[in-house]
Amino acid sequence: MAASLKDVAALAGVSVKTVSNVVNGYTYVAPSTREKVERALAELDYRPNLSARNLRQGRTGVVALALPELDAPYFAELSRFVIDAATERGWTVIIEQTDGRPERERQVLEGIREQRIDGLIFSPITVGRDELADRNDSTALVLLGERIVEGPTHHVAIDNQRAAKEVTEHLLSLGHTRIAAIGRQTSPNANTAHLRLAGYKEALASAGLAYDEALAPPTDSYHRRDGAEVMTRLLALNEPPQAVFCFNDLLALGAQRTALAQGLRIPKDVAVAGFDDIEDGRYSTPTLTTVSPDKEQLARVAVGMLEQQIYGSRHTGSRPLPREVTAAHRLLVRESTSGHGSACQLPGASVTSSPR
Template identity: 60%
Template sequence: MGASLRDVAQRAGVSVKTVSNVVNGYEHVTPTTRAKVEAALSELNYKPNLSARNLRRGRSGIIALALPELDSPYFAELARAMIKAAEDAGYTVLIDQTDGLLERERHVLAGIRPQLVDGLIVSPLAVGREELAARTDDTPMVLLGESVFEGPADHVAIDNVAAAGIATEHLVSIGRQRIAAIGVQPPDGQGTARLRLQGYLDALGAAGLPVEEDLIKQGETFHRKDGVKAVQELLALPEPPDAVFCFNDLLALGAIRGAHEAGVRVPEDIAIVGIDDIEDGQYSTPSLTTISPDKDQIARLSMEFLQSRMAGDRDAAPREVQADFRLIERESTRGRH
């Protein structure tokens, strides 16, 4: 059995109430008394009973994180950052995979099960703004991703138009003239693809480069195999591109593989850039130039917003916040130095 509040109180020579005040961060404790209690907490290796504390507060101490694909490196790395941010705030994370399916997203948005979770962090693909606004479950929620903007909940994302523009501008800056894009989705496809296409087109226009439809390739998914297929089609053109902007890193890694299989050198013959900064990109050959979203900041902001809502700040207007990102130049555009 671990040390109790009573054990700590006896060691410090104070009341149990005083120890409780220190553990819970109440201000009205003298510095001398606080120091004595903190020393006793350390000596006895006291661990607070979070389950009992949450029960007294009417909470479970659990939040749910719902993501489309857990086998996607980006979402796996984001989940890791979320778990760390939640742990720092004293919460445990329940992770669910929705596969971007409407019914699974609806299940999450209904609160999963009454009293199971205190809050939700969700990256929706299928559910739209109207349905989100009409949800009857009152579990506090934060939205991620690019499918729903100006919705009924706090929303954290990066500026995908700007990110795609910077990726494309980088290719222009190294002298590339025929810049392709891989990852376009049908009109009813995911919002991420639409925004990244817009950033690509804006950057071409700003550089005075023409938009060539045969250089814009659709990806059935954002997976490696789609990058391989698309780059093979691009390299078979009478005038192949000399650069490719891929809408995520998995597509870019597939494109690097497809170029290698075709005997085309990266970046000498074709430069490739992605978005997500997944760890695999650091160790590919060549290593991958990418746009790196600040995943830790996304996680931290999401938890801060969720905590404020769980604490009772339910009536304030939903917040739209953009996290930071940066371009990381590696061998797939600059070569080896």
Template identity: 65%
Template sequence: MGVSLRDVAARAGVSVKTVSNVVNGSAPVSPHTREKVRRALAELGYRPNLSARSLRRGRTGVVALVLPGLDDPYFAELARLVTEAAAEHGWTVLIDQTGGRADRERQVLRGAGAQLADGLLLCPVTVGRRELADRTDATPLVLLGERVPGGTVPQVAVDDRRAAYEATGHLLSLGRTRVGVIGARGPRGPGAARRRLAGHRQALRDAGLPQDARLVPPTGTYRRAEGAAVLRRLLELDEPPQAVVCFDDLLALGALRAALSAGLRVPRDLALAGFGDIEDGRYSTPTLTTVSPDKAALARSAVALLAARIDGAPGGSGDSGAPAVVAGHRLLVRESTVGVAAAAGPDPVVPPQSSGAQSPGAQSSGSSTGAISS
């Protein structure tokens, strides 16, 4: 701490401007002078000290993105997109992983880990209306990917209910009447899972089909291993499902592997659909039918809402009428539900950079904006 460019300039016998040119690479400096400056910097242990400067004006230029875990490719991709959107506001993003644990999420709401952040983007798993109402920390907060009713915190999410309705509707349209669900989390689980389950059930009702609770086994973590384990349980039923909608691509990819290991042909014996459109599912064999949220729009909207909150910044949890943005989504129909011939031409591999782009032959539906159905 405390070594200034002036100190370095004095030590090196050059101007402050020259030191600045070396440190910031802002203008060319002769090799001889450069080496003198470099030596002075090293001897004095110089470090740029923007943090103190930022603190003087009450901002650090850092926002925290709090999510369950970077191991999930969906959140890793979202983190990249948030980082890019935040960079346009001049922010650095600090990523904090909760493991989806309630105690860690509550700590975050109390301000732990936010000491250095101008604002918080939280992808919650356990946080609900009560936790938000109890919040004491005044750091500006935006919820990303989850909807908590009550209007106290700005939030951006896709229309989970409608998306699941479309996914199950697609499976029903293929003539599969016994449709299982992997990813139901029970009443204390995340609201997104509950809304997806409601959409699934609505699709069954609208098709005049019965609800069979055995086809909706409880699911723990959203990991490949859990998807494989729950699928094996479904296959042990007297009447196993003809199709399964998974509320996460990792669950679907685990289920796919377990189905293939069990000797099933996918989609002929079992059709599988996921949620999230991670790159993995564009390269699996078969490729994975999935709900593709507009992740870039999720990231951009969340950052824009946070910027507005930081600039306007009236208190934390006291105000009401906070904005709720609905990002669009599409159902990408691929081989895991319709087979190779129907899904695509000779090469079903999709270039990876076009996040949200459709496979050749994929069908799209439901890019919605407006109120979230509940």
């Protein structure tokens, strides 16, 4: 039979309450006592009954992850890391796809299909501060992405503007002066696109180059076909680009396909860079230079923030104040820009956290 708290307490010579405090990570246990309890836990191979614990604490052990589209490789990879981090805590994750539709995102904010959940990790596309302010659901919430920055809840993202500037600077360092951008969007809700465009513009300006809107045509969505179609228009210009920065890897893979189909050599005739470091780019021909967000770190920070909200109120009487956390990123230089592969660690690849 599985060992119980009473069994551990008897072996360690302490009370059941003391064992419970150690198991639950409470700090007010003497080091010598904690050491005895931990030895007993290891000797008896104690495993907590997570379901019973959740019931005692009024929790379900279920959290939700709401994303725009599950068939996008970036979100699929991110989901895996969220599930891994949640599983370590004994949680079950349910996943909701919003398609970026305003009505679905508002429904997510007000409750997941009337299911009781302990917390929500949400990557919104359309909802903003007003919807958060009007939210009636008190479920713990962490936001991913760039849609709502410095809002009234916990938020984790990478520095998209800085990352976009860095990949554009990489293309400039190779001697390219006519650099196109694929991914500009006109919607006011497209914060990710706006930040990446701003970083691209900033790098051009620092190099003394003017921004040419003809080299940054608008893009409806961020799929392979969009990259292929926009690349076709760019290559038809009287003066085609020497390099292309795509705002995600799917756009870049589509752009590469068009260039190769037209007989161009990558990167000799045109260099291509992406963003997101999805697995497809590591196996494309040529392999894809890309900005690599630390997806595992994004996931672990988000789940950790959720945990602090869910359990923090039991000890302090209130939830922790909202925090903004910037996760790491790095530029991975591969064949599509340099002709060979290498990883370039950038100064932005560190975590910064600031309470609001």
